[in-house]
Amino acid sequence: MVFEKLETITEIEVQYTTCSCLAIHAGKSAAYSIVDQSIIKIGGVPVIPGSSLKGALRSIIESILSESGVDVCIPEASIPKQIKQRRNVEEYARDLGRLPPCNQIKGDVCPVCKLFGAASLSGRAVFLDARPESIIVPIKRTHVAIRRDTNAQSDGSLMELEAVDKETFYYFPKLINI
Ligand SMILES: [Zn+2]
Incomplete structure (x- = not known):
């Protein structure tokens, strides 16, 4: 195994603004969760991984x-x-x-x-991970699935999803080894 010599580390800090709702889900929510799909959080803070x-x-x-x-x-x-x-x-x-x-x-x-x-x-x-610049409270969106044969709501398909609202500011530093 060969390890190259690390000569320079360049850190670039970038700010992102969500232009629409952003939802990066963490997979299946815990049984006690009130939403069907919660977004990824670290220490209770919604992050962009x-x-x-x-x-x-x-x-x-x-x-x-x-x-x-x-x-x-x-x-x-x-x-x-x-x-x-x-x-x-x-x-x-x-x-x-x-x-x-x-x-x-x-x-x-x-x-x-x-x-x-x-x-x-x-x-x-x-x-x-990108972290929000200020404290944010996730919004909740309700969705239903539509049956393709009747174009009506599919039974038991009501879901509540968490998301981050538009115009939320995030920043993240990225490191590049040059
Ligand atoms: Zn390649």
Whole structure:
């Protein structure tokens, strides 16, 4: 295993404003919860997980570079299971105009994987969780599912979801090792 020398750490602080309701759910709520799906919180504070920010930014950068003619791979995690089972990953990647997933062992690492990492490679960018700039109280939204045959509410489908309202300010520092 080889460890590169860490020479510089650059910290960039960014402020985000939600343009609409934001809901990054934590999965199934606890049995005692009054909402069906609660948002992710740390210490009771609604946060945007660093992994969500990293994934969103990675996806955008992949698209921009790919459309600009730069060879970038399709990440292993984004390939549907059926494709992997049929072992036609290379054909799937080629159809999307991408390289197959980067393989550090073979030495093939695209610029996106160098920055964000891959299954067997640590990336250079670290994204911390974004925290709200002030105390915020999540809003609750009620949803129902509509039956496709009658266009009426499906029985037992009333759900209450938590979200963060629009125009909420978040900030997060991200660290990049250059
Ligand atoms: Zn790659």
